[in-house]
Amino acid sequence: MRFLVRCGAVMGSLWLLSAGGAALNVRVLVASAPQLTVRLPVAPAAPAGPLSAPLPSTLAPAPLPTQTWTVGAAGGGLTLNGQPTGNASLYLPPAPGQTVEIAGKTYRGGVQVRVQSGGVQGINVVDVEDYLRAVVPAEMPASWPPAALAAQAVVARTYVAARLNPAAPYDTCATESCQVYPGLSAEKPQTDAAVNATRAQVVAYGGRAASTYFSSDSGGFTASSAEVWGTDLPYLGAKTDPFSAGGPRARWRLEVPLSRVQAAAEQYGARGALRGVTISKLSASGRPTELTLTAAGGTLKLGGAKAGGFVRALGAPGTRLTLGGLSPLVMEGSGSGHGVGLSQYGALGMAKAGYTHLHVLGFYYPSTSLGTLTASDRAAPVLAQGPALPGLDLLAATPGAPQ
Structure with a gap:
């Protein structure tokens, strides 16, 4: 890869468009560490003479060889295999069919590496449609119906x-x-x-x-x-x-030991032994917008995102729920997520x-x-x-x- 070997592709800014202007690229932070390993395919050199006869169609093309680089940071710049580059950012643009390995995972597209806080960030630069090919099956089972x-x-x-x-x-x-x-x-x-x-x-x-x-x-x-x-x-x-x-969390019930409720309450600011946890305000969707925590040291009200954060800290898969008791605290709800x-x-x-x-x-x-x-x-x-x-x-x- 020419730009890495010669360290000649300093990135002042990274445009969203590919060189030809046809692809819409997204930059995804995929790794951050003191140093990263990047593996790149090495394109074969063009033949000096006439092209030889093509391989028979029954033979699969041989995989391209790869080159491995250990990318580190020193003195505010990047190092490649321990050698300083003089640059804080290097970039290999994406190309059709190209893949790159960053920190042990293979991605489509190209890569940008940059110094950040004394370490190295690995950023995959990939066409948005190719990006989605990995995102959608990671977010939803591929066996689900096409419309979903x-x-x-x-x-x-x-x-x-x-x-x-x-x-x-x-x-x-x-x-x-x-x-x-x-x-x-x-x-x-x-x-x-x-x-x-x-x-x-x-x-x-x-x-x-x-x-x-x-x-x-x-x-x-x-x-x-x-x-x-x-x-x-x-x-x-x-x-x-x-x-x-029809989901697995359509209805659920949890019994949370008082010790866990007490620990969570203290993290949210309650003082002294806990005496009660109640929902004091409920949204139109049936989710608590305010919780009242009664403890020996006084009463604490948790509103907004803190109310949802508290019940999630107790293991609730969702926030559409009811509360009862204290030892244990019984949470009964439906759904999963926000x-x-x-x-x-x-x-x-x-x-x-x-x-x-x-x-x-x-x-x-x-x-x-x-x-x-x-x-x-x-x-x-x-x-x-x-x-x-x-x-x-x-x-x-x-x-x-x-x-």
């Missing part, structure tokens, strides 16, 4: 489109803090098909990519963005979700009932439109807003009755 997988593909594409930012060192990460992105090994034919079938489709609102939050199971009632995060978005409201009924936006088990239910992925998106993100994401000659993608996504009348939205 297609909805997840659009949601995932929209999620990352809203985060493309050429001014930042990278756009997104590869963990649950962003979207899970395991690389090439996660790809499946069924989810590849879903990505291809929805190519460039995004959920749009007001001419921009919508905030397509999603969770595992709404528990029969979606949560609003206002009650969970304090941000009121008109297409992320609380409403009945009759499709989320409940905002698309419910994955709800998407499964809708797909089984015959709804399309557009119906799924229209139900969980009402008042939004189907947009198209394209590259441009600028350092940002273009989003063309299309038709409104179909809505569902809940009174008529019964299994077997797609609209």
Whole structure:
């Protein structure tokens, strides 16, 4: 790889577009460590004379040899195999069919390595559609119906489109803090098909990519963005979700020992022996917006995100629940995750009932439109807003009755 061997590709800024302007790339932080191993394919040199006869079609082409680099940091710059490069950032652009191994995992596309806090960040630079080929099967079982997988593909594409930012060192990460992105090994034919079938489709609102939050199971009632995060978005409201009924966490019950409740309460600021935990305020979706912790040292109220954080600290898979007792504290609830936006088990239910992925998106993100994401000659993608996504009348939205 010429740029690494000669250390001649210093990145002042990384554009979202490939050299030819045809691909829309996303930069994914996939590794961060004192030093990283990067393996790159080495392209064969062009022959000096006339081309030889092609190999018979029955013979598979030999795999390209690879070159391994140990990338470290010293004196504010990168080192390659222990030798200083004089650069704080190096970049191998993505090319069609190219893969790269970063910290033991193989990814499509190219790689940027950069110094950060005395260590090295490995950033996979990959076409957004290739990125989704690994994200969708990591976020939803590939065995699920095509309509559910297609909805997840659009949601995932929209999620990352809203985060493309050429001014930042990278756009997104590869963990649950962003979207899970395991690389090439996660790809499946069924989810590849879903990505291809929805190519460039995004959920749009007001001419921009919508905030397509999603969770595992709404528990029969979606949560609003206002009650969970304090941000009121008109297409992320609380409403009945009759499709989320068949998940493994549709109904659950936990008995939490007092010792664990006491420890959690102290972490949230309670003083002295705990005497009671009650829900003092409930949202329209049936989730606590305020908890009251009564202890020997006084009464403590936990509101907003702290209320949900407290019950999750006790092991609750979701926050749509009731509380009872104290020793043990009995938590009974439904659903899994924060409940905002698309419910994955709800998407499964809708797909089984015959709804399309557009119906799924229209139900969980009402008042939004189907947009198209394209590259441009600028350092940002273009989003063309299309038709409104179909809505569902809940009174008529019964299994077997797609609209």
